[in-house]
Amino acid sequence: AQSVTQPDIHITVSEGASLELRCNYSYGATPYLFWYVQSPGQGLQLLLKYFSGDTLVQGIKGFEAEFKRSQSSFNLRKPSVHWSDAAEYFCAVGGSQGNLIFGKGTKLSVKP
């Protein structure tokens, strides 16, 4: 069965520091992969997506993610975190019903 694992429930980084959020997926074929961000009390906003092609994907707000088939991973990165990046981040893989299968999320806190 398809599944997504986000190993880190909560991460705290200092403003200006680099960030990497981990995501591992389980899927038989080439997956469709996504990262979404959710600010408190808000809906989900798409940061970036991978369907095929270049394994390094650029997204909005300065985020990027790299698809590594050999490691079944799709980690999200940002070189310099801003206080406004504090939110919850969800990794997702496309499911067989056209839906998204989400990880349980990683909450990011940013220290001034």
Add this chain to the structure above:
Amino acid sequence: NAGVTQTPKFRVLKTGQSMTLLCAQDMNHEYMYWYRQDPGMGLRLIHYSVGEGTTAKGEVPDGYNVSRLKKQNFLLGLESAAPSQTSVYFCASSPFRHEQFFGPGTRLTVL
């Protein structure tokens, strides 16, 4: 262009009461989805629709019904609410499989 809207934003129900959540999209998307979000659980698919007049069950469909009479609307019904249905409900729409646009959510509390 409002995108995906959800009505209401908040609701408190008593056990056994019924209600309908409305999702509307103005992007002419074929696919629509209802998810529920619970702390530490991520989002889980309740029901979905691949076009007007069609619906199908997702991962956690029990206790919910849906209808898609018009392409732009997707309704989620709770016939007899239970405390286990306390959650935040998100609707999403998609122009094709997988890439989804989410509404702002409905926070439902069942007492």
